[in-house]
Amino acid sequence: MKKHLMSPGPTPVPEDVLLTMAEPMVHHRTPDFIAKVGKAMEGLQYIFQTENDILIFSSSGTGAMEGAVANILNPDDKALIIRNGKFAERWGEIAESFKTDPIYLDVDWGEICDPDEIKEILNENPDIKAVYTQLTETSTGVVMPIKELGEIIKDTDALLIVDAISGLAGQEFYMDKWNVDICVAGSQKGLMLPPGHAYAAVSDKAWKVIEKNEQPHYYFDWMIYKKKLVGSHKDPFTGSVVHVKGLLKVIDRIKSEGIENMFQRYKVLAEATQNAVKALGLDLFAKAPCDVETSVKIPESVDGKKLTKLMRDKYGFTIAGGQKHVKGKIIRIAHMGYIEAFDVISVIAGLEMVLKELGWDFKVGAGVAAAQQVISEKYKF
């Protein structure tokens, strides 16, 4: 059976990227490969929309998140963590592991924060060193008001630190224009690569804090990366050669489409998916839905776990269920990375077939028709 990978990471890897990654192995210290690393860093600057320094790690995205905590916060340092999903919670877990002193702004899953509230908290706590949040919270499908947060935070001593692991290269984002100080990302979402690479872009304001950091670390010691990787395009360790090669192919793809066109394309895919599920009588879970995945409430009469299992085992679609307390209660359909219009049409068709099987009452074809309408009106082929 043909497989359709439509989970929010790992996402499908384009065939030309897979084949480039399968070329004979090369050494990581040759002038040719070091030039490739430099080119990859330059390309990432375009994707992050930044002139800041780019760091590349061989790790999962969480490794870059750890670095963005452990290189910034000393023990007992105060940070504000906007906690509205599993990955927001991860910022907190890391901050606690490193014995810092996080303040949590708890927001219900599926909702986002009110920027004014952040302003207030920062006013009341001028010793907050950093505000941690997500561009898109993968566990709930919301997009956070990063631009507004940047406007508030830029004039304070605090740093704005954004996990864009699932959002980068899909959700509209301008690191420099939006005054973000650190942005971390991973390879296996919008960047269309296998998992294994993580990235961080770091502003001068952030480097000034990092230089004074006293936490113990080695593999994720960003000062080592600043010296070796930023300084001379040499990975401090033996990094993932194949990811660098794949990344260059991905950068070519993204540059040739144009990042603004990509943002627009995922916006259309999101609208198509949202309209489709609404046409099936389902409700969106996210109050502020992002463009890279659509989270959908599963009615109580439908077995959510069975739904994702049938989608995968019977029809070949890997979508995601809910995590933690929304397990079985929501599904998440990703439209990030190497996902195009007819992938969305297909997954909606599959979803309709499974919903029918599970006894949900709706007009067969209504979802597909709704998606088709948005796509034929707005999608640029």
Next chain:
Amino acid sequence: MKKHLMSPGPTPVPEDVLLTMAEPMVHHRTPDFIAKVGKAMEGLQYIFQTENDILIFSSSGTGAMEGAVANILNPDDKALIIRNGKFAERWGEIAESFKTDPIYLDVDWGEICDPDEIKEILNENPDIKAVYTQLTETSTGVVMPIKELGEIIKDTDALLIVDAISGLAGQEFYMDKWNVDICVAGSQKGLMLPPGHAYAAVSDKAWKVIEKNEQPHYYFDWMIYKKKLVGSHKDPFTGSVVHVKGLLKVIDRIKSEGIENMFQRYKVLAEATQNAVKALGLDLFAKAPCDVETSVKIPESVDGKKLTKLMRDKYGFTIAGGQKHVKGKIIRIAHMGYIEAFDVISVIAGLEMVLKELGWDFKVGAGVAAAQQVISEKYKF
């Protein structure tokens, strides 16, 4: 020009492994993939020759080294580090980063320690929590007396912690029989995979120490891996799916050859390379040469940096030069991983051509003939 990768990592990746890694991306939480992770862990037990728990990390080998320090030593804890090369020094750098209290036994590069001296140091310092060393020290090409060290350390409270990053699956090694408590490895050497995966095998004696560890960490918190990966074959994070798939192919190769046969094969390749360079009038650098690479002193009349450059740019052979204070003074020819008899013949032929060009006086063909003789007598095709 055809390229010959004969550096001590990254090493060539077999073609079938590359193609398996280039298959369409799969999700990391499907039952099928989770079963693959379990199978990979079982295969690694065979390769490490252990019944201990296996951990898999998406990182370079250094990530596993960091874990083997930070999960064992609390601040101010005492450890003994046998320091006789660049990677031995790395143990020390990590131990110092985590504010522990390492004792160094400094040994000249190219030499190994006397096990009796270790016994003495342990007797004098019963509070040493762990002894850190290498199976093979990549920067110098020596093999350490791990079996003898295991005999000494097993009856103490200390742990024997071995970096087998360049040695595993090439240099003779039996984790359990030799009483090793923690062994770390990387994907890009004897395991014939691209860089990006690291491994650790952990004994019960070591887990008892790890459970009490108080260092701050998250991504390399081995207790999380024990719970999720050992417990249910789930990577705690989104790990490198392609490396797991490649690893299964490599395990098939290693099992089908048999680990003892592999040890024997690399022993023959080492002897062939050693005899070849001696026949060219060159001296070995390592006093106790390992089986996975041959380090060779470059005579003062020959420009060592030019030698490696010519090997690469003119003839397509990537071999390694020296690191740190032996830069330009030694070369290192790797015969680990997917390197077979005629690769060694070829690299010696290339070396002869370059040495001639650089004015070294020897009988052309003498090196190749010496290698041929060992191979035809002892190599099992």
